[in-house]
Amino acid sequence: MKSTLKINLLLLGFLCLTACQAKTKNQDTALAIHNPKTEKPSQQFIKVALLLDTSNSMDGLIDQAKAQLWEIVNELSYAKCDDAKPNLQIALYEYGNDNLNGDEGYIRQVIGFSQDLDEISKELFSLTTQGGNEFCGHVIKTSLNQLKWDNNPDDLKLIFIAGNEPFTQGHVSYKDASQLAHTKDVTVNTIFCGDYNQGISSYWKDGADLTHGNYMAINHNYETVHVASPYDDTILELNNKLNSTYVAYGSSGRQKMALQSEQDKNAKTYSEANAVSRAVSKSSHLYKNKSWDLIDATEDESFEYKSLKEIDLPKELKGKSESEIKLYLSKKREEREQIQTQIQDLNLKRKQYVLKQQKHDKNNLENAMLNAIKTQAKKKNYKWD
DSSP states (O other): OHHHHHHHHHHHHHHHHOOSOOOOHHHHHHHHHHOGGGSOOSOOEEEEEEEEEOSGGGHHHHHHHHHHHHHHHHHHHTEEETTBOOEEEEEEEEESOTTSOGGGTSEEEEEEEEOOHHHHHHHHHTOOOOOOOOOHHHHHHHHHHHSOOOOOTTSEEEEEEEESSOTTOSSSOHHHHHHHHHHTTOEEEEEEESOHHHHHHTTHHHHHHTTTOOEEEEOTTOOOOOOOOTTHHHHHHHHHHHHTTOOBOSTTHHHHHHHHHHHHHHHHTTOHHHHHHHHHHHTSTTOOOTTTBHHHHHTSTTOOGGGOOGGGSOGGGTTOOHHHHHHHHHHHHHHHHHHHHHHHHHHHHHHHHHHHHOOOOOOSHHHHHHHHHHHHHGGGTEEEO
């Protein structure tokens, strides 16, 4: 009996320590019998908390974040783990801004972990800069305590903190924050906005090393260059058609559709090529709007047609039977999937064209984040298409 117990304990330890690897039927059965609580969650996530210094000197950093958001999302959409595509959650904090509450360390949670890419874009575009005190340890610890990191060992959980003042400022030690990150299986990556060696001497590298994260130094005043391609106009036309497939419902439906259009325009403020990057994001599995779009909502296992109220339905569905609503949504879903496939196909050609035209300047926020994500993702056997 003791021998059998030892074998089962060893098996359980192996399964808990091995993230994102295919498991045999017998192993899964053994795990379920001996400890049902360790069953793998039905979904897995890439969780990214972005902590941005919004003091006076950081206008260039905020601009890079706005201009490069969609390319970062697009690259993450190609990630796979054990042949499954993980979902994406992004949280956003600002720190070091005089307009924020000093008693709380000049820190603000702009948005908690969210899959709503339109809301994330909206909040990112709302950021402004104002000189202040930059307490790195404090904002890291705050994000660790406030956000729902959960305990799925297959989740990739990352903090990116960017700024340009010494990492040691404030009453909360960055070393204590790093210890807390370890307990939550969160990797802290540091992005110093300035000279590489200066970042080392001001402890930004040490802040990353303590959680086996990446230390990076970038030129935060680097102006993002978007390369236009021969496929851009067609993708933007398809984006307009894609927007017409959304079936808004509920009290916030119309406002959310307006927000969708607003974020299309925000992306375009940097260039048409950036608007194209957003359109590509909208054609991926990461762009879901089940809180206000009936097509996405009906794909949720918990959705029930009987729960729909007449007042929440768009005018084209008012007075319709359940079967009529299902038929309407089925046609819209098919139309959407065809458009998304067309965008993805064109984007493959676009990526090849851009790669040939692009000058490889790696000294920016996008490349720093993607390099770190892919490096750390390998540890959990994530792969890219």
